[in-house]
Amino acid sequence: MTESLPDAEWLHRPGLKELLEALGAYQDDARFVGGAVRDTLLGHSVSDVDIATVHEPREVMARLENAGIKAVPTGIDHGTVTAVLSGWPVEITTLRRDVSTDGRHATIAFTDDWREDAARRDFTINALFADARSGIISDYFGGLEDLRAGMVRFIGDPDARIAEDHLRILRFFRFYARFGKGEPDAAAYSACRARANSLMALSRERIADELLKLLALREPTPALRLMVDGGILLPVLPEIDEQGVTRMARLIQRENEADAEPAPIRRLCALLPANPSVGDGVAARLKLSNKARKRIVTALTDAPDHEHPVQLAYLIGTEGAVDRMLLNENISAATIKELRSCTVPSFPMTGGALIARGLAPGPAVALALKEVEAEWIGNGFPMGSALEAIADQIVWKFQRARQ
Template structure:
């Protein structure tokens, strides 16, 4: 018997109230912690994803919670998930399931009371672990506990079968390997490589989510390097052309920033570049939000100016402070700069104010320029001169004096 000390959240009064409510209807042991929180505690990591599994059906779960006076929300009832809310804390409770039919993107499931059948439909052995409210660990596959203790990420059963059930598991394999594996499992990797074209049928939203989740990990480089080395990246990022096995920009940026979006810029820069056509293709396929697309676009434009040795003030005026900072990270990646050098530049940047163009249309009219379209054209021309002369006040004064005369 393996016991784990529960985290504070897992042992809280609110959590115990949820367990008690379900066990009042389904009997002792009808509900267990599952997946991430159990795996992480075994591996000595902070508990996360406080999810529960139960032998009760979704309708029975709702009835049990209602009988205990606990509010429930049918957040994913069609998929077997009911969310209980106690003292503002949500608990996702999913009924045990087994797959009836799969098509590579979604599964048709039926409910079961068999913990082993529920475990066998999961992706990796170390994710098919359960624990009760006393901290006793249950390992229906007989391999999850050993894999968690060894830092090993492997598909349950036949790897290719698990992948064909949902091709997103290819990307999840690399994400979980980056987060939990001491090394990438060769057999699981081989299955991912053999079925890599299945990624093409996934929605852009699902691919984007996995990319950002992986990039948010402390050390994701090995996962992306493996995908690149084995030809998976062209199926993940449209137009991918990076040299096989080479991701130098990403390697540097990982050591400079833990912002997954900055790391995404470096990844895209490595693979397809930050030109408008490449970014449009990525947005179309990966369903980026307009905000994310704009951030990458502005960073690319600022990077081009930075390559021309444009002053930081000009970059900030034209593209904003965030784009300038993003471009500095990317430039550091191109040049292989160390974190200390980047930190120095960032501190210097914090001391700079974004210039404000000091002339308005009324100023030109007051000096004799007739009101109309010419005012706008003159303002734009004057602003361009002012920017190109590093925001020189003398340029402004000379232009206004010329108008007055």
């Protein structure tokens, strides 16, 4: 039975019809491929649109320029050109076949064979093409059946596909977390377990990117359990164990209770021991940004259960306070909701105000101002006369100390 792509919002985006005409898509020189096809069939929203074409990259560039469409040679040596349509990008990639691979990079050659291009893709559900005019799906490896069954399955021999690109191990678990139903494909899971050590050959940036994409999904827990049970992460992230997965599962439940958006970095914190030094080490190993590294350390730093949420937010920022409180199971979801809805005040006092009260200019001003701020925080951020009274008391204390 022939299956066709249903109508979807993205098919009517401005500039797409002109792009398809420029590529000869209505003569079957180009087809939609990959995630846009897969997600549309599932009724999901589509952000990225990819097109495969028989035209080689420089021909694609020329066709787009002749049609007045902005063309960016984002990966022209590997066959990819990006068309920019009214501010949104479309990746256009020439049909390819692998000549050689080393687990990290592939040497490719261009082809005009749609099945040959599909055969080099990772999973059957990612190798679906859709005709631009009729919407008819080209499915060479049973991807439609797998999509309906919630089965993430490698094209061909899983061991060979992983040997071509080791990152496919992590991609398998990410796609299983997003699309899988029930038990994972046995051959795929077995191959991932057998080749887990090959992850050590990948750059830590690629590992981090794939892991954080997994953690950003609505419910990554079952996939993470499979990874831990199978020793998948042991070669590169031995800090993540079964207890960590259990902590993350509870965190996700608390995120839902507190109406908090999922945060991959926060979930990574839950997977790790509650130790800021360990978190910092993992962040450094994964070569995360300084901002992400600081967020991990802040979240994993212990804090008293009774600390007032707004006071905590003032001291470490709202993001850090939400992270820390969500990771602390002794703090209620209602408290976290309260924090997320409140406005953190700004300290209104200045050193000049203390000098105007008679405090002599010098190093003591900065010290006195810190004490005023600490008292202000501890008393719940009073304003007006209450803050003035705190400032008067601290100035008097410093003046007395100098006598």
